[in-house]
Structure formats: structure tokens, C-alpha cells
Amino acid sequence: MPTLWIKYWIKRIYFFGFSHRCNACGSFLRKWQWHGQNTPLHFQYDMLGSGKRRCLCPICHSIDRERLILLYLEELNKTDVIRKARILHIAPEKSVMNWFSRHSTREYIKGDFFTDGYAYDHDTMHLNLEELPFDNGSFDLVLCSHVLEHVINIEKAMTELSRVSDRSVRILLMVPLALNLAETIEGGAGDTNEFRTEHFGQFDHVRLFGADFPQWLEAHGWFVECWSPSSKASCKWGTSREVIWTASKKKINAVDG
Numbered sequence: 683m684p685t686l687w688i689k690y691w692i693k694r695i696y697f698f699g700f701s702h703r704c705n706a707c708g709s710f711l712r713k714w715q716w717h718g719q720n721t722p723l724h725f726q727y728d729m730l731g732s733g734k735r736r737c738l739c740p741i742c743h744s745i746d747r748e749r750l751i752l753l754y755l756e757e758l759n760k761t762d763v764i765r766k767a768r769i770l771h772i773a774p775e776k777s778v779m780n781w782f783s784r785h786s787t788r789e790y791i792k793g794d795f796f797t798d799g800y801a802y803d804h805d806t807m808h809l810n811l812e813e814l815p816f817d818n819g820s821f822d823l824v825l826c827s828h829v830l831e832h833v834i835n836i837e838k839a840m841t842e843l844s845r846v847s848d849r850s851v852r853i854l855l856m857v858p859l860a861l862n863l864a865e866t867i868e869g870g871a872g873d874t875n876e877f878r879t880e881h882f883g884q885f886d887h888v889r890l891f892g893a894d895f896p897q898w899l900e901a902h903g904w905f906v907e908c909w910s911p912s913s914k915a916s917c918k919w920g921t922s923r924e925v926i927w928t929a930s931k932k933k934i935n936a937v938d939g
């Protein structure tokens with residue numbers, strides 16, 4: 683234990699500075715740590731949301747997309763949206779769960795597709811996005827980051843997301859995005875891990891979203907907005923080039939009441 687404590691403080695001192703700030707743990711940092719790995723797809727398609735980049739908080743281990751969600755939630759929290767919302771958090775990130783534990787909501791449910799080899803909090807539900815165990819119109823806010831690329835029957839999942847969403851819903855979506863790929867490409871249930879890694883960037887990804895992602899969402903009946911902070915804020919909070927897509931059943935601004 684003392685060794686861990688010493689390592690922790692060496693890290694705190696080594697990374698201390700005023701160039702960046704982590705909104706997950708509050709640390710002031712002079713730089714972020716490296717995170718992720720590049721594959722040939724990253725060079726071929728200019729990928730957002732994956733690949734090797736400086737985005738890891740050395741203190742709490744949050745990464746760029748988590749801190750972007752936190753920035754967005756802070757903006758939403760300037761209104762009554764969070765306090766009044768029935769929230770479904772799919773594949774919950776630790777830093778975002780912690781944020782919700784400090785803020786009032788009408789209801790907060792978190793769930794994940796339980797997979798061997800991973801650990802889950804005791805109050806996390808096993809959820810299959812293709813068959814959600816909730817009534818129609820159960821949620822006003824849904825968080826679903828880096829999930830859709832894993833779902834085999836995406837049509838069923840999109841139908842389920844729509845069914846459990848209230849008319850005023852706001853769904854926060856993030857996916858690995860291939861900017862230079864014009865159209866999303868998909869595989870099948872029988873694809874091998876090697877095929878998926880080669881074509882979709884990871885052994886458990888069944889599709890690679892391309893630049894048509896917003897149109898793909900619109901084709902599924904959603905109004906879509908894109909949100910990202912200013913470049914100055916992005917640098918400060920270390921959100922890289924990440925963006926949040928919001929999908930709603932009626933037209934709303936990405937961040938408003």
C-alpha cells in the first residue's frame with residue numbers, strides 16, 4: 683500500500699501544471715498521458731474516438747470522450763433538464779457515473795451487456811440493447827457512448843431505443859468515426875475476430891461508422907445535432923477532436939432546456 687501511495691504522489695507531482703484540467707477529478711495537469719493504439723484503419727480513414735492520442739488523465743484515468751460527456755452534462759445542468767430527467771446510462775463510464783452520484787435526477791438506471799472477463803458494479807443491470815426491459819417512453823435522457831458499433835442487430839436496437847424514449851428525449855451518442863469513409867460499412871454475425879479487427883478496427887466491432895453517421899441516424903427517424911466545445915476549451919479539458927451527437931424525436935438544440 684505505501685508503494686502505491688508513493689507512486690500516486692510521484693505521478694501527481696510529475697504531471698502537475700496549469701496547461702490542462704481534468705473535469706472528472708479536478709486535477710491541474712501539464713500534459714495528458716498517451717492512450718489507445720493505432721491500427722492501419724486509423725491511417726486509412728482519419729478516425730475519431732479511437733487510436734493513439736494524448737487523452738488519459740494520469741490521476742483518475744478518465745479519457746477524452748468521458749470528459750466531453752461531463753462538459754455536456756455541466757451545460758445541461760445549468761437548466762432543470764438533469765434534475766427532472768429519467769436517465770438510462772448504457773455501458774456506463776466510471777467518471778460519468780460518479781458525476782451522476784453527485785447530482786439529483788428523477789431516475790438513474792445504468793446497464794451494460796455483461797461480458798465474461800469484465801467486472802460490473804452491483805447496481806448495474808444486464809442490458810441487451812436489442813431487447814430492453816423497459817416500458818414505452820420510460821426515459822428523457824439516454825447516454826450511449828461507443829456501443830452501437832458492437833450491436834449485431836442494429837435495426838432492432840434503434841427500434842428499442844426509440845420505443846423506450848419519451849417524445850422529449852435527448853440521446854447522447856458517440857461512436858468511433860471514420861471521417862474519410864463516405865458510407866458506414868457493416869459485417870455479419872458470423873464474421874471472425876480477425877475480419878472484424880481488419881475491417882472495423884476491433885475484434886468486437888461489427889461495423890465502422892463513416893461520415894454518413896448523422897444521415898444514418900436521420901434515416902432511423904431522429905433529429906440530429908452535433909456538439910463540441912471551442913478549441914480552447916477542448917485543449918483545456920483534453921477532449922481531443924471528440925464530438926457528441928444528440929438524437930431527439932423532435933428538433934431541439936444540442937444544449938438547451
Ligand SMILES: [Zn+2]
Pocket residue numbers: 704705706707708709739740741742743744
Ligand atoms: Zn482526472
